Amino acid sequence: MRATARAWLADTAGGLPAVFWYLWSGLLINRVGAFAMLFLPLYLTDVRGASDALAGLIVGAYGLGGVAGVLAGGVLADRWGRRRTLVWSHLAASMLLATTAIVTNLPAIALLATLVGIAHSMPGPAFVAAIVDVVPPDRRSRAFNLQFWALNLGMAGASALAGLLAEASYLALFLVDAAATLAATVVIAWKVPETLLRTAPTPRPELAGSRRAGLLTPLTDRVFLVFVGLTFAYAVMTTQTSTVMPLAMRADGLGSSAYGLVVALGGFLIVIGQLFVPRLIDGRRKHRVLATALGLAAIGYAGLAVTDGLPGYLAAAVVWTVGAMLAAPPNAEINAELAPLALRGRYQAVFFLTFPAAAFVAPAVGGASLQYLGDGHWLAVGLLGLVTVAGHLLAGPPRERRVARLARTRTTAPVVRRR
CATH class of the missing domain: 1.20.1250.20 (MFS general substrate transporter like domains)
Structure with missing residues (x-):
């Protein structure tokens, strides 16, 4: 033992x-x-x-x-x-x-x-x-898994402290x-x-002078932008939890305490289970892991179309939370692999923009969708998930070839500079 x-x-x-x-x-x-x-x-x-x-x-x-x-x-x-x-x-x-x-x-x-x-x-x-x-x-998947775990562990601690302090x-x-x-x-x-390695080699000839290119390089990198677009679609799905789902639960006669329970269950599952994710995904191709994760998210959110009680919401939350747990490490790892050495921060910035953008799009479009489609809104969210699954399966192989080319050109590894 x-x-x-x-x-x-x-x-x-x-x-x-x-x-x-x-x-x-x-x-x-x-x-x-x-x-x-x-x-x-x-x-x-x-x-x-x-x-x-x-x-x-x-x-x-x-x-x-x-x-x-x-x-x-x-x-x-x-x-x-x-x-x-x-x-x-x-x-x-x-x-x-x-x-x-x-x-x-x-x-x-x-x-x-x-x-x-x-x-x-x-x-x-x-x-x-x-x-x-x-x-x-070879250790980045674990590092990003632990980072995601820390974010959720910290949010759980923050939620517990915040209520006491606010009162x-x-x-x-x-x-x-x-x-x-x-x-x-x-x-x-x-x-x-x-x-930061100040003398990092330029990984691709077309990125010569990339330090002066600012945000232009990541914003014109087609392989990277396809990945960002798929991540944005997933972010729109997950943001339903904090934007549209409370309205749907209220329409089903469920109060704020029920909503809090559904959200708390997701956080609890991540805190307890995230550390077991590396063994599940190690050695598996990242785009297939992401496709599986997005498929679970699609099933979870689409399932809300046929439920109007708290047990159904809780069951759906379990499904999409498992998807989120599987998606976090490869999502961050792919983003890191696609970034040239000299532009890691800027690539991260463009990637991070997907989340505030999704926080705007999800309620803006989702509110109208829920109003006019009713439970059909959740079927539309599930369909978005299935489209994203197909996107990862199609974009994965060329993305992996691009990552392999970048890896071959990185002749020197990043070196930590001491103060």
């Missing part, structure tokens, strides 16, 4: 460098404390007297800031460095959150929300680029979030060296 446990632990988390674990720790600390902005609408309406419409605009400003932050974070990660981008964006977020806690003027809060959105989104591309820099290719004091809510972000800053500044 002990030998089996050791073998499982080695398969799940073994062989990863210390720098990865410091990055992972900083990410976990940050996610556990990242709850203040979840309560921003309630804070604005209950404490600052904002109308629902104004609160929505201010929260929307936070989202727009996130789009700008993702792009800026990717460019800075490549030009300025991963470590600097991570440290200064975390430090800025900590200071902005603390300021938001004491500012009472609504226009000023709107400006701060925009700036917090920028600061919160900037570390994403740098985190992933740094992980790719330091983790050997006690909104001031405490923002200040504890600021303190957690500052703690993550300290961990990264203290233990994470610069991982």
